[in-house]
Structures are given as structure tokens and as C-alpha cells.
Amino acid sequence: MDQCFFRGIRIDVGGAEEALEMATAALREGGVICTPNPAILHEASVNAELAYALNASSLAFPDGYGLTLALRIRGIKCGVLPGVELGETLVKLAASEGTPVMIVGGKKGTARRAALRLSEKYGAVIPYFTDGYHQYEEELLAKLSKCGRALVLICTGCPRQEIACRILHEKSPGSCFCALGGSVDVYAGDKKRAPAPFRRLHLEWLFRMISEPRRAGAAIKSITGVFTIITDKTLKICTKNNN
Numbered sequence: 001m002d003q004c005f006f007r008g009i010r011i012d013v014g015g016a017e018e019a020l021e022m023a024t025a026a027l028r029e030g031g032v033i034c035t036p037n038p039a040i041l042h043e044a045s046v047n048a049e050l051a052y053a054l055n056a057s058s059l060a061f062p063d064g065y066g067l068t069l070a071l072r073i074r075g076i077k078c079g080v081l082p083g084v085e086l087g088e089t090l091v092k093l094a095a096s097e098g099t100p101v102m103i104v105g106g107k108k109g110t111a112r113r114a115a116l117r118l119s120e121k122y123g124a125v126i127p128y129f130t131d132g133y134h135q136y137e138e139e140l141l142a143k144l145s146k147c148g149r150a151l152v153l154i155c156t157g158c159p160r161q162e163i164a165c166r167i168l169h170e171k172s173p174g175s176c177f178c179a180l181g182g183s184v185d186v187y188a189g190d191k192k193r194a195p196a197p198f199r200r201l202h203l204e205w206l207f208r209m210i211s212e213p214r215r216a217g218a219a220i221k222s223i224t225g226v227f228t229i230i231t232d233k234t235l236k237i238c239t240k241n242n243n
Contacts, residue, residue, distance in 0.1 A: 102150050
């Protein structure tokens with residue numbers, strides 16, 4: 001998979017199938033998976049710890065169409081693979097291979113509902129889940145030491161989740177840590193994804209603005225981020241044969 005750099009921050013670019021292959025390898029061998037969007041990249045440009053976490057990850061593939069569109073306009077080919085789909089695909093695979101799944105994040109009760117739904121849907125074994133944004137690291141690591149390895153979904157928001165994934169992976173290198181933000185709300189059934197027509201047209205952001213007007217500010221920030229990437233003079237691509 002090729003890489004491009006926005007203000008020194010790595011983004012993996014290529015087809016969705018190739019991204020899934022890399023994510024699968026991280027699941028089986030241990031690693032960190034991040035799903036950057038324009039807002040996350042902007043935060044990373046002023047947050048060195050977040051930038052380091054993204055650059056040190058096993059996979060940093062664009063979340064959604066906004067970043068992919070910006071890259072395509074700049075002549076960089078990249079597929080579309082929303083983080084919520086990537087995460088669920090990994091849960092399904094983990095369940096089929098007997099790898100435990102752990103979930104962190106969301107409002108009160110969200111992680112529990114997500115665990116129940118994913119268990120029912122895929123037969124995933126979920127020995128640990130916790131909601132909120134409190135300190136969970138020691139308890140999680142204690143569970144991981146008993147399991148040996150696991151797929152860990154950390155959904156506590158940027159930059160907290162990306163930084164936590166990097167630090168926890170250093171202490172449990174055989175596990176796969178995924179920074180997935182609001183995906184936990186979808187897995188729990190608390191929020192619905194955009195209807196298929198919106199997804200086909202890559203207008204999930206518009207659906208979220210309509211269904212959650214309070215998110216308009218975040219959507220506008222993301223749109224601004226897209227234009228920033230389109231016009232950024234530091235953006236460059238490094239191919240497999242030109243590192």
C-alpha cells in the first residue's frame with residue numbers, strides 16, 4: 001500500500017481490499033489501526049503526540065469519503081472504507097477465529113449494548129467492555145494478560161483514542177487496537193447509519209447534519225478540512241518503489 005503525507009502525517013492510500021488485508025494482518029499479528037479524517041489530521045498537525053500515534057500505526061486508512069475525495073482531487077488514488085465497516089468486519093473475523101473482542105467508550109450503557117449486539121450477531125466473545133472516558137487501562141491490560149491477545153475497539157474520541165491505542169499496544173503487542181470513535185454508538189444501536197442511497201452517493205455527512213443538527217459545526221469543520229488538504233502544498237505521495 002502506498003503512503004502520502006499531510007504536514008508530515010502519514011496516510012495509507014490504496015484500495016479498500018488492500019486496507020482490509022493489512023487490517024487482517026494487524027488482527028492476527030498485533031497492531032494499531034487508525035481511521036483518520038480531515039478533522040483528525042488537522043488536530044494531528046498541532047498535536048505531536050497524536051501525529052506520532054498515527055505515524056506509528058499499522059494502518060492509517062481514510063475514514064469515509066471526505067478525505068478520500070480530497071486525495072483524489074490531488075491525484076492520489078484511494079478507496080473508500082468507513083471505519084464503522086472496517087471495525088465490524090474485524091469483529092466478525094475475530095469471532096470466526098476465536099479471538100476475544102473488547103470494547104471501550106461511549107456514554108453510559110453504550111459499550112454493554114454494543115457488546116450484546118455484536119455477540120448476538122457474530123458470536124463474538126467479549127470478556128471486557130466499559131463505557132465512558134475514565135481510566136480503564138490497568139483493568140483492560142489485566143484482562144488482556146488473561147486472554148493473551150484480543151481485538152480491542154477504543155471509541156473515546158480523538159486524540160484520546162489514537163494515543164491510547166499506541167500506548168496500550170506497546171504493553172500488549174500481540175493484540176490489535178482500533179481507534180473507531182462514534183462507531184460504538186452504531187454497534188450499540190443507539191445511532192443508525194445513513195440509508196443506502198446516502199451511502200452510495202457518499203453523503204453520510206449530509207444525513208448526519210439533517211438527523212443531528214447539533215453536529216453541523218463538526219460537519220462544517222470537516223468540510224473546511226477537506227479544502228485544506230486539497231490546497232495544502234506539503235501533501236506528497238510515496239509509492240512502494242519510491243520511499
